[in-house]
Each structure stands twice: as structure tokens, then as C-alpha cells.
Amino acid sequence: MRDPVRADDGREPSLGSADEHDTPAEVDAAFRTLRRVAIGHVAVFTCVIIAVPLLTAALGWWSQGRLSGGMSPMFAMTAFGLYAFFFVICLAAATLSNAVEERMLGGPAREAHHDEEGTLPP
């Protein structure tokens, strides 16, 4: 039996005249905003990734100082800190990207859809 909402080639089928759609202009505007979001976050990510090994040359305490026992700031950053940083930057980028798409795409269709559900004032 075929899946009622998907064709066998993996494409989503049309839902007719009530189908959701985006215009090229609004997609282009959203694309440019998302590109800025991605480049901004990747710049921060790259700076931190480069800084962790590079700080060894600039600051002696980074690799030879001790926070607790034999754990240097660099060891702590590499063993735990970087993973927390990756998670935070991913969560921030994903939240911001979702919000951008939510605001910039599907305007008229979303309003119509909300209207169907009675969420807009009459």
C-alpha cells in the first residue's frame, strides 16, 4: 500500500490550492538572514577552536597553571569546556534560525492557517 502523503520517489505531494508555498523573494530574504546567522556563529566557533591550542604559546598559565590538582585551564577546556561551548552555540544558532524562518517565511499562508483555527481576531 502506498503512503497517502508521500510518493515513492520521496517527494512530498501537493495538497492542491490550499498548499503552503514560499515566494522566491521571501526565500531569498530569509536565506540572506540565515547566511548571516551561520557566518556569525561559525566565526565565533572558529575563534574559540583556534584560541584553545594557540593560547599555549601566548600564556604560560593556560597549559601549565593548575585549577585543581593537576588540571590546567587548557585541560579543563579541552576535557569539558569545549563540549559545553559546542552545545550552547548550536542551541543558540538553531533557535535563532528557527525564529528567522518562522518570521520571514509563510506569511499569508500562516495567517490563513491561523484564521482557520480561529487564532486571529475576526
Add this chain to the structure above:
Amino acid sequence: MTSILLLVVLLAAVGSVAILIRPQRASTFEFYLAGRRVGVVTNACAICGDYFSAASFLGVAAAVYASGLDGMWYATGFAAGFVPVLLFIAAPLRRFGEFSIPDFLGRRLESNSVRLTSVAIVQLIILAYLVPQAVASGIIWELFIGQGVGGLSAYATGVLVSTAAIMLMVALGGMRGTTWTQAVQFLMLLAIFVWLAIIVVASGFNYPDALRELSSRPLANPVESGGTWRLEEVTNRLHPESPAYFGEPGGQYSQLGQFALILSLALGTAGLPHIMNRYFTSPTGTAARMTTVWVVGLAGLFYTLAVLLGTAARSVIRDVSAELPWLAELTTEGVLRVPEYALLVLGQVFGGRAGLGLIAVGALVAVLSTIAGLLLASAASWGHDIYERYINLHATQNQALWAGRAAVAVVAALSAGLALAVRPESLTGQFPSIVATMVTWAFALAGSALTPVFILAIWWRRTTGAGAVAGMVTGAVTAVTMCAAGVLMGDTPYAAVLMTPTVVSAPCAAVATVAVSLASRPPQDMDRIWVRMHGTAADRRAVRIARLTVAGIGRRSREGR
């Protein structure tokens, strides 16, 4: 006997899950994409199961064990890889749809030569990734079971049994069965790490104190010369005049080497076919993006534990080696000769034979789940991109499925053959972790040949098919040449940089793609392609259908009541 029983139970359990959750309908859409209905958390766990191979389960702890802080760069790079995936690839890739990386690139750039070139590169990456997994399964069997079957060595038996078992599971279960087994397998791996970490800490292991003790003397590892083993101090790559220490950088890499390794792993993740194919199974682009957030969180937890356990192994094994006679043949002055044994030995020290069995089962699970993903990606590439597009254009769904299954069998046999030809013991003296190092080569190829083209195809409208082919070929040739030069140079400071070539080859690939693209014509109707890839209409439609379905089910159940 207990070991063999554990293995039989594991293989039977994995096989049963795959068969029970196998696709009920004979279609390539179900076989390769699990009907595009895999939820965020399930897909995140499945991606982790796919991604955390023997290189992560045994290799990261082994690299930390052998090289201290410099061994951690593997874990950092593996985890960092999902940040560019989230920022640049996950959502647009899913929104554009398709079945595989070659399918995506071929349709986006409207070029058959792009499709064929990417099939060749995808197969190379899969093979480069499969062989170390098969090698790891042989190493684990050798240590855990210790005996072969039918006149074969223990190593050869491990390679053949694990490859054959997982080949059957993938052929029967398809993407749906593989997704669920990979998700369960990842949870099993995480549970094993948590159990071992708890038991190690409960026994009195103190992380900061162990680091102080380990860093109080120069880092030294066993080397064999003239048939005898002795400890030799590790050369400090940052300051050759002074010794290297466990808790400080320089045990394995120069400053450029550290950066080159992280970049190779971070960019390589975005080009791994078995990981990227999983994004096609998400219901929407937004779900693909949120799946990546979960993956990054789970990867952070997993690698934090792997690094802790690698450190604990270095500290604990040295302390107990004098009291445990069975450690004598594995160690030299309290240091393991094969770093990959670190977690297995730690398991036996704290849990006896059962502890060793549990770690060995975990390692095998890691290997099997990754092999499953790789075989499925290979099948999608051969079966969908070659068989259905070029060999049999009018193939029925049944014929296409059997082509995919045949591809699984051929690639599995090839990887097992190559793994049997490799002798891991001849390489372990040269690298901190042969498994992690071999996987790094696959990452280097993926990050050099595919990732730059991927990112440009998604974010630069002017990218053309000719440009993409030029970029992929340039990246692949540069990466392979540099890796080969690194292997030939042996244990020299430049070799480490040459064997992580992405820092050079990825920019070369990007420049070649841009230059040739500017000199050729982009696909027509770019607006349609852009709307499909960066628009969210399909996402909203999928969400709307899901809401209507849920509302319909709720209404029907209320009426039934």
C-alpha cells in the same frame, strides 16, 4: 564460554530488532529513508550510534591513554564536526530531499557527471571508514574470545563474523531496522561508559589528583626493539628540548598539527555519507536542525566520559600492574603496549571477566552500528544512484531493493578482505591509536572532497556541475597525495600535518569549485531550486498534515468511546 554466550545473545538481539522493525512495504523509500518519519530524539540517538564507531569507543580513550592532552583533539574534532553540519547543511539538505549525497548533488547541480563523481568519492570514503571498523572487530575478538573458528585466526574470525552478521541485519532491516538498532546500540554504549565511570570514581579515582600524578613525570610509551619491549620518552612536538607531559600539549602534535587535526575532523563530519544520509530520514528541515542540537549534546557527554576513562586507564593500570600477573604480558613497566586495550583492561580490572565482556560487547556494538550505517549508505549510492539511474531505468521496486542488498554484500566482502590484509600489530607502534588514525583518513577525504562542494552548492547560487566536479577531484587528489606522503615520511613532525590534509585540500577544493563555476553556466531555474532548498513550505505542509492526522485520530477515538 560466558564470552561466547554474551556475543551470541548480542547478535541475536540486534538481528531480532532489525527483523521485527524491518520495512513492511517493499519500496526503496522505506528501505533507504524509513518513510521519512524518524523523530528528533530517535534520529539523534541513531546518528550517535552511527557516528560513535570503534574510533570513538576505543580510539579516543586509547589516544588519550597514549598521548595525554594531545589525544583529546580527536574527541574535540569528532564533536566539533556537528557545528558546521548544523550551521550550513542539516536543514537545507533535508528540505531539498533525495536519497543520498550523490542524488542531492546530482539534482541540485543538474549534472550526471557530478552524480557519478560523487558516487566514486562516497564509495572511497565508505571503504576508508569500513576497514578500520572491521580491523577493530578483529582486535576485539582476538582479546575477548581469543580463539578462531574453522582453522581461522581469532582476528580473522572476528572480522568475518561481525561483517557477515551486520550485512544480514542491514539487508533485512533496511533504514527502519537500522535506525532503531543504532539508537538502542548508542544507549547501550552510553550506559557502559556511565557504568565504568561510576565504578572507577567509586573505587577512589580522583581526576585532578590522577592528572597531577601523571604529569609529574615525562610521558613514555612502550616500543619494541630487537624483540624486547622498553619504555621510550615521547618527543615534545612543541618544545623538542624538553620532555612531553600527559596533561600538557605537545605529546603528539605541533601547534599546526593540532589545528590541522581538528579542522580535518570538523569538516570531515559534514561529508560522511552514512551521517548525512540520516538527515534525509527526518520529517522536516527544522527537525533535522534540532536533531543536530541533540547530537552535539549527546556527543559532549560521550566524549567527556571517554576522555575521563582514558586518563583513568593510564593512572589505574600503572598502579595495579604489579599486583595483577595477567597484565604482565600486555604491559611494559605498567604501560599498555597496545593503547586500544585501555578500556578493555580497565573493564577487567574493575569488573573481572564480566567487566571485560561488557566493554568488549560495547566495542563490538559500536563497530556493528557504524558498519550498518556505512553499508546502508553504500547500498543507497550503488542501488539508487547507479542501478536505478543508469543500469536499469525501468527497475521495479523489488529489483531496486535487491540491487541495494547485493551492493551491501559486495561492499561488506570487500571491506572484510581489506581488513584481513591489514596487520594492526605492525602499525600500533607508529600511531597513538591506529583505529582513530585510519578513521581520520576517511574524515580527511570527506572534508576535502565533499564538504566544500556541499557548502558551496547550498549557499552559493553560482555553483555549477563542472565546478563541483573540479572541486571534488581537486580535494580528493590533494588529500590522498598528502596522506600518502605523510605515511611515507613516517614519524616526523611534518607527517602528522600531512596526514590531516584538510587544512590545505579543502581550500584547494573550494577555489577549484569557485573558479570553474565562474567559467561555466549554473543550472536554469535557480529560483525553483532555492525555494525548494531554503523555503519552509514543505516543512509547514508536513507539520499541518501531522496535526490533521493527530486531530483525526483523536476525533475518531472520541467517537469510538
